[in-house]
Amino acid sequence: TNDAPATFSVGDNTVTWTVTDIYGNTATATQVVTVSDQEAPSITAPSDANVSTDPGSCEATVDLGIPETADNCAVDNATNDAPASFIVGETTVTWTVTDIYGNTTTATQLVTVTDDEAPSITAPADATVTTDAGSCEATVDLGAPETADNCSVDNVTNDAPASFIVGETTVTWTVTDIYGNTATAAQLVTVSDQEAPTITAPSDITTTTDPGSCEATVDLGNPETADNCSVDNATNDAPATFSVGDNTVTWTVTDIYGNTATATQVVTVSDQEAP
Numbered sequence: 001t002n003d004a005p006a007t008f009s010v011g012d013n014t015v016t017w018t019v020t021d022i023y024g025n026t027a028t029a030t031q032v033v034t035v036s037d038q039e040a041p042s043i044t045a046p047s048d049a050n051v052s053t054d055p056g057s058c059e060a061t062v063d064l065g066i067p068e069t070a071d072n073c074a075v076d077n078a079t080n081d082a083p084a085s086f087i088v089g090e091t092t093v094t095w096t097v098t099d100i101y102g103n104t105t106t107a108t109q110l111v112t113v114t115d116d117e118a119p120s121i122t123a124p125a126d127a128t129v130t131t132d133a134g135s136c137e138a139t140v141d142l143g144a145p146e147t148a149d150n151c152s153v154d155n156v157t158n159d160a161p162a163s164f165i166v167g168e169t170t171v172t173w174t175v176t177d178i179y180g181n182t183a184t185a186a187q188l189v190t191v192s193d194q195e196a197p198t199i200t201a202p203s204d205i206t207t208t209t210d211p212g213s214c215e216a217t218v219d220l221g222n223p224e225t226a227d228n229c230s231v232d233n234a235t236n237d238a239p240a241t242f243s244v245g246d247n248t249v250t251w252t253v254t255d256i257y258g259n260t261a262t263a264t265q266v267v268t269v270s271d272q273e274a275p
Contacts, residue, residue, distance in 0.1 A: 008035045010073065010101065036101070041071035043078065043097040045107035051086075052116045058151035059085040060113045064093060067107065071099040086113045088151065088179065115179040119149035121156070123173045123185035129164075130194045136229035137163040138191045142171060145185060149177040164191045166229065166257065192257070197227035199234065199253040201263035207242075208272045215241040216269045220249060223263060227255040242269045 004015045013033040020026045046065030053060050064082060069075045075097060082093045093109045124143030131138050142160060147153050153175055160171045171187045202221030209216050220238055225231045234253045247267040254260045 002031075004033075008033050010035045010037050037073050037099070038103065039072045040103045040105045041069060041075055041097045041099040043095055043105050043107045044068040045093070045095045045109040048110040048112070050112045050114075052114055053088060053150060054085075055117065056150050057085075058115065059087055061085050062111055062113075064109060064111070067095045067097070069097045071097075071103075074100045076100045080109075082111075086111050088113050088115050115151050115177070115181065117150045118181045118183045119147060119153055119175045119177045121173055121175040121183050121185045122146040123171075123187040126188040126190070128190045128192075130192055131166060131228060132163075133195065134228050135163075136193065137165055139163050140189055140191075142187065142189070145173050145175070147175045149175075149181075152178045154178045158187075160189075164189050166191050166193050193229050193255070194259065195228045196259045196261045197225060197231055197253045197255045199251055199261050199263045200224040201249070201251045201265040204266040204268070206268045206270075208270055209244060210241075211273065213241075214271065215243050216267075217241050218267050218269075220265060220267070223251045223253070225253045227253075227259075230256045232256045236265075238267075242267050244269045244271050 002015050002017045015031040015033060017029045017031060018026055045067050049062055051060045051062055067078055069078050076099055078095060078097045080093050080095045091111045093111055095107050095109060096104055098104045123145050127140055127142065129138045129140055145156060147156055154177055156173065156175045158171050158173045169189045171189055173185045173187060174182055176182045201223050205218055207216050207218055223234055225234050232254045234251060236249050236251045238249045249265040249267060251263050251265065252260055
């Protein structure tokens with residue numbers, strides 16, 4: 001006979017055998033049964049995780065969850081190689097379960113982090129300028145915007161023309177981060193034309209009174225005018241007829257933005273008609 005159990009536990013198990021003869025004499029001997037656990041535990045990793053970066057950070061803190069584990073004997077522990085925080089992109093987390101006899105099994109969990117946070121931008125101050133000399137437009141130094149991002153700014157662009165026309169133009173600045181998120185800000189550029197037009201009056205005129213009259217009707221001619229933008233009109237303060245003597249005519253040119261310039265023309269009338 002022996003004292004062996006129905007099943008043997010892990011480790012060394014001593015079985016004592018006993019022999020008895022027909023007169024009741026006995027003797028014993030022992031047998032060692034060594035049982036080892038080589039069956040690996042099982043593990044199911046938590047579900048894959050898809051998260052966004054933490055506000056103001058280019059990384060994400062992630063609640064990974066808890067894996068499901070089991071073993072024919074008993075689980076000792078379950079660990080993983082996850083970082084404290086996850087960078088943008090895909091990171092594979094390896095979970096490892098170990099049973100009380102050192103057998104291990106692994107499973108993986110995929111953590112995907114995206115950057116959905118838009119960068120920030122403050123446009124340069126609004127600009128108020130005058131047209132370039134001799135031009136109806138202005139070249140403008142717009143300055144540089146202030147930008148920031150939780151990860152990193154890739155580029156900053158604007159839709160400004162090479163030169164600005166008279167009036168108000170809105171420049172839209174756009175900042176783009178390294179993950180394609182964008183933000184915009186507006187800058188107002190105001191251009192005014194303060195350049196006066198130019199005018200050259202017609203030549204001075206010397207003439208005589210009209211027959212039978214003490215005054216003269218005079219064809220004054222036309223002034224020469226120009227402007228960096230465009231001339232609106234040219235007028236004068238000439239009377240319908242000119243009296244004997246020196247008469248000063250003032251010519252005024254006005255451009256399309258209200259700037260003016262003047263020039264004078266002298267009309268000299270003499271009376272040479274005999275009484």
